[in-house]
Amino acid sequence: MRAYQLTAQSGIDALKAVDLPVPKPGRRQVLVKIAACSLNYRDLAIATGRYRAPTRAHVIPLSDGAGEVVETGQDVLRVKAGDRVMGCFFQRWTGGEPGPDTQGSALGGGIDGMLREYAVLEEDGVVKTPAHLTDIEAAALPCAALTAWHALVEHGRLAAGRTVLAQGTGGVSIFALQFARMMGAAVIAISSSDEKLARAKTLGADRGINYRDTPAWDAAAMEMTGGRGVDQVVEVGGPGTFARSLGAIRTGGKISLIGVLAGMADINPSLILAKRADVRGISVGSMQMFEAMNAAVSAHGLKPVIDRVFPFAEALEAYRHLQSAAHFGKIVITI
Numbered sequence: 001m002r003a004y005q006l007t008a009q010s011g012i013d014a015l016k017a018v019d020l021p022v023p024k025p026g027r028r029q030v031l032v033k034i035a036a037c038s039l040n041y042r043d044l045a046i047a048t049g050r051y052r053a054p055t056r057a058h059v060i061p062l063s064d065g066a067g068e069v070v071e072t073g074q075d076v077l078r079v080k081a082g083d084r085v086m087g088c089f090f091q092r093w094t095g096g097e098p099g100p101d102t103q104g105s106a107l108g109g110g111i112d113g114m115l116r117e118y119a120v121l122e123e124d125g126v127v128k129t130p131a132h133l134t135d136i137e138a139a140a141l142p143c144a145a146l147t148a149w150h151a152l153v154e155h156g157r158l159a160a161g162r163t164v165l166a167q168g169t170g171g172v173s174i175f176a177l178q179f180a181r182m183m184g185a186a187v188i189a190i191s192s193s194d195e196k197l198a199r200a201k202t203l204g205a206d207r208g209i210n211y212r213d214t215p216a217w218d219a220a221a222m223e224m225t226g227g228r229g230v231d232q233v234v235e236v237g238g239p240g241t242f243a244r245s246l247g248a249i250r251t252g253g254k255i256s257l258i259g260v261l262a263g264m265a266d267i268n269p270s271l272i273l274a275k276r277a278d279v280r281g282i283s284v285g286s287m288q289m290f291e292a293m294n295a296a297v298s299a300h301g302l303k304p305v306i307d308r309v310f311p312f313a314e315a316l317e318a319y320r321h322l323q324s325a326a327h328f329g330k331i332v333i334t335i
């Protein structure tokens with residue numbers, strides 16, 4: 001089968017096309033014929049040697065993929081051949097608290113990922129694809145959408161009428177915007193680009209702030225909420241934006257710590273105390289969270305925002321497009 005392997009964590013060019021045998025599913029495993037994959041910032045961080053968690057040598061990259069079950073191993077009950085499925089980012093996190101084996105079971109990191117024609121996945125490491133989504137659309141969900149869902153629903157306990165601030169217009173943030181709107185919350189989007197902010201407004205963002213023109217976007221968000229502050233920040237900037245996120249939330253507001261896009265800075269814990277902030281680190285999500293999210297995606301007919309689709313042969317171009325940060329929403333590779 002056709003696949004890509006990351007031969008070194010030295011940059012995008014270390015990604016090489018290879019030919020590998022089709023794997024066989026073992027007990028409680030399934031063989032999935034992958035139709036499409038999507039890229040996440042993590043995949044770029046891994047390729048360029050900037051990812052925090054250990055990565056398997058010569059890993060097949062990408063956590064996100066969707067396709068069809070073509071063979072089941074012994075004792076598989078949850079799915080059958082012919083079912084359309086998506087892989088779970090963590091192959092071993094069914095529900096509840098993550099276990100000691102969860103982190104090592106991350107596709108495209110601790111174990112081989114989805115940039116290949118066929119993958120063996122755990123029976124509890126797949127979820128059924130919502131019927132209204134194409135495989136290209138479904139491939140966008142496993143990491144970015146579930147992370148946004150985990151932040152807003154599990155951590156945020158989001159309710160109609162609340163205000164969410166979403167940072168940027170990449171994969172996680174556009175799903176956060178869509179889910180927040182779906183649940184009746186107001187959204188303030190911040191972006192480096194007026195054009196992207198205009199697109200975010202077409203998806204339902206109520207207000208937009210250009211963080212290049214308005215570096216004190218926390219003060220702007222405070223003003224937009226009549227001096228109260230937002231209820232929750234979906235924090236993808238990390239150390240470089242955290243202090244401003246604390247400035248933007250209301251007293252007792254929530255910050256879901258997700259990403260590290262904005263570089264390093266010292267964090268002053270007294271600001272957390274002063275705001276009585278509820279800060280939680282978010283790590284994608286469990287299979288059960290994924291199923292709960294899919295029920296909402298189906299009920300609302302939600303469609304992911306796909307920026308661009310690349311053919312398998314142009315996988316490196318897809319990575320370069322992600323690196324350019326010109327995208328809005330998700331970048332997909334068809335197999």
Ligand SMILES: NC(=O)c1ccc[n+]([C@@H]2O[C@H](COP(=O)([O-])OP(=O)(O)OC[C@H]3O[C@@H](n4cnc5c(N)ncnc54)[C@H](OP(=O)(O)O)[C@@H]3O)[C@@H](O)[C@H]2O)c1
Pocket residue numbers: 039040041042143144147167168169170171172173190191192193196211236237240241257258259260261262282283284285322325326327329
């Ligand atoms: N913890 C987890 O489980 C988890 C899961 C998924 C992702 N992540 C992390 O979350 C981050 C986003 O991932 P992604 O896949 O959504 O990335 P992505 O699609 O590459 O999104 C990047 C976008 O973030 C925005 N951005 C960059 N610097 C920013 C800043 N200083 N302030 C505000 N926005 C900024 C930019 O939007 P504009 O162009 O609009 O300015 C940029 O286009 C990454 O750090 C990733 O590793 C973590």
